[in-house]
Amino acid sequence: MKDNTIRSFTYELLRKYGMTTVFGNPGSNELPFLKNFPSDFRYILGLQEGAVLGMADGYALATGQPTLVNLHAAAGTGNAMGALTNAYYSQSPLVVTAGQQARNLVGVEAMLTNVDATQLPKPLVKWSYEPAEAEDVPRALSQAIHEATLPTPGPTYLSIPHNDWDKPASANMAHLLQRHVDVGARPNPGQIAGWAELLERARKPLLIFGPEVDAQQANSDAVKLANKLGAPVWVAPSESRCPFPTDHPSFRGVLPISIREICEHLEGHDVILVAGAPVFRYHKDIPGNYLPEDAKVLHVTGDTHQAARAPFGEALVANVKQSLAALVDAVNVKGRKLPKPIKKPKRTDDPIGAMHPGNLFHLLDQLAPDNVSYVKEATATKETFWAHMTMSQPNSYFFPAAGGLGFGLPAAVGVQLAMPDRRVVAVVGDGSANYGITALWTAAQYQVPVVFIILKNGTYGALRGFASLLGAEDSPGLDVPGLDFCAIARGYGVEAESANNAEAFERLISSAIRQQNRPFLIEVSTTFGE
Numbered sequence: 001m002k003d004n005t006i007r008s009f010t011y012e013l014l015r016k017y018g019m020t021t022v023f024g025n026p027g028s029n030e031l032p033f034l035k036n037f038p039s040d041f042r043y044i045l046g047l048q049e050g051a052v053l054g055m056a057d058g059y060a061l062a063t064g065q066p067t068l069v070n071l072h073a074a075a076g077t078g079n080a081m082g083a084l085t086n087a088y089y090s091q092s093p094l095v096v097t098a099g100q101q102a103r104n105l106v107g108v109e110a111m112l113t114n115v116d117a118t119q120l121p122k123p124l125v126k127w128s129y130e131p132a133e134a135e136d137v138p139r140a141l142s143q144a145i146h147e148a149t150l151p152t153p154g155p156t157y158l159s160i161p162h163n164d165w166d167k168p169a170s171a172n173m174a175h176l177l178q179r180h181v182d183v184g185a186r187p188n189p190g191q192i193a194g195w196a197e198l199l200e201r202a203r204k205p206l207l208i209f210g211p212e213v214d215a216q217q218a219n220s221d222a223v224k225l226a227n228k229l230g231a232p233v234w235v236a237p238s239e240s241r242c243p244f245p246t247d248h249p250s251f252r253g254v255l256p257i258s259i260r261e262i263c264e265h266l267e268g269h270d271v272i273l274v275a276g277a278p279v280f281r282y283h284k285d286i287p288g289n290y291l292p293e294d295a296k297v298l299h300v301t302g303d304t305h306q307a308a309r310a311p312f313g314e315a316l317v318a319n320v321k322q323s324l325a326a327l328v329d330a331v332n333v334k335g336r337k338l339p340k341p342i343k344k345p346k347r348t349d350d351p352i353g354a355m356h357p358g359n360l361f362h363l364l365d366q367l368a369p370d371n372v373s374y375v376k377e378a379t380a381t382k383e384t385f386w387a388h389m390t391m392s393q394p395n396s397y398f399f400p401a402a403g404g405l406g407f408g409l410p411a412a413v414g415v416q417l418a419m420p421d422r423r424v425v426a427v428v429g430d431g432s433a434n435y436g437i438t439a440l441w442t443a444a445q446y447q448v449p450v451v452f453i454i455l456k457n458g459t460y461g462a463l464r465g466f467a468s469l470l471g472a473e474d475s476p477g478l479d480v481p482g483l484d485f486c487a488i489a490r491g492y493g494v495e496a497e498s499a500n501n502a503e504a505f506e507r508l509i510s511s512a513i514r515q516q517n518r519p520f521l522i523e524v525s526t527t528f529g530e
Ligand code: TZD
Pocket: 082, 377, 378, 379, 380, 381, 403, 404, 405, 406, 428, 429, 430, 431, 432, 433, 435, 457, 459, 460, 461, 462, 463
């Protein structure tokens, strides 16, 4: 039966935006929203809010659509904050809602009051709000959805008092169901013509693509531009997605993460186009010159802050897909030869009782289906992974955009829910897995057929690398012995087996990939290193 409450109107509004999957973990403040949960909606329960947000993040990244998250007041929000660091940097259009105490109990600070609710998630949300009256809840939600999706996309936060839901919705709210908000940030022909000319005339042009390319499914535009220019292509540093097919002859790999090393890789190039990434997202502190002498950087991004922040380059703030398409049309060169493709590393001999990560990736690359999508969170093996894997379609790779661990397992569940026709393989370290481990339960309960591969090297491998860079080799707390991920997985209802050699891994991965309706976890003993 249709009623005229804020609640039923809100569900109508969510329907309009296709937001019928709700990721949440409820408390008393949220129950009045969830009451009479409509049958055309699905609620995906996560057992801890970090996992809830990580799953929603994966879902939003893979669909590109606004995604609703429902958290419990301040405590639930707090648990989700680490995961929000990634969602913020990956420009994930999450609409995070949190139940507030009843309006009349906020002043006396009753239990579960979200004190100063709008401040709590800052600065990891684009916009944060608590409606001043019940009647404003639907309009505020409509704004939260648009704020999340309009450029630059990112998470928004809405705190909603629980005694608002049964109040009547004002007739004025009906306009919200008719609204349409569009953006038109197409670069003008003059802006494109100048850049096209620079690229045509360049002696040795270079292309660098980043996550916005994949988010806007502009991968094929990137390929067309590379083909026309015959230019090599790097993936922008601190990569969180795969913007360019790794089996294309132009593909060189991922740029390193320090000022000096990046400059070394750009050496010899006179015009460098960076599309859909910051210039640059550094990580390691190895000082040096930003750019080789006389190199000119052309930087196109939809992110105004990144354009403003950049320490060099000529920037164009515009839609990246449209800009690349316009450049493809405008660049007028013929007969440029593509570079020779880079070679994949060979398989090496494994020691007894463990696999080299490179050998594991080599096998995985051979056995995974062509349309596989990887969610990666094993930090020390990033380079090795990119050297081995074939990723040729959009949405083939997701890595935590801010390096906040706890993304891998949950995001894999979200990506698999978003793309039921593709198989998601999560490649996660034995350190990283612990931060989002409860996602295994959701995968089991909702029959989400992710293949989880845990790389067990017993250590925080990446930190060992940093420890030597920072002269802190004697730091405590760098090892994680004594974990049995098969036992943990089974405890959460996920079938699991361990492998410590290539034959066992090959057998397990082959059968895991064939499973249609349930997840499977493979724990692989790996060496620390290549
Ligand atoms: N806590 C959180 C939430 N995010 C982090 N990034 C870290 C701690 C620090 N950290 C890293 O940046 S990498 C890493 C830690 C603890 C080690 C991850 O170990 P792993 O992978 O087993 O998942 P490798 O391949 O052994 O590095």
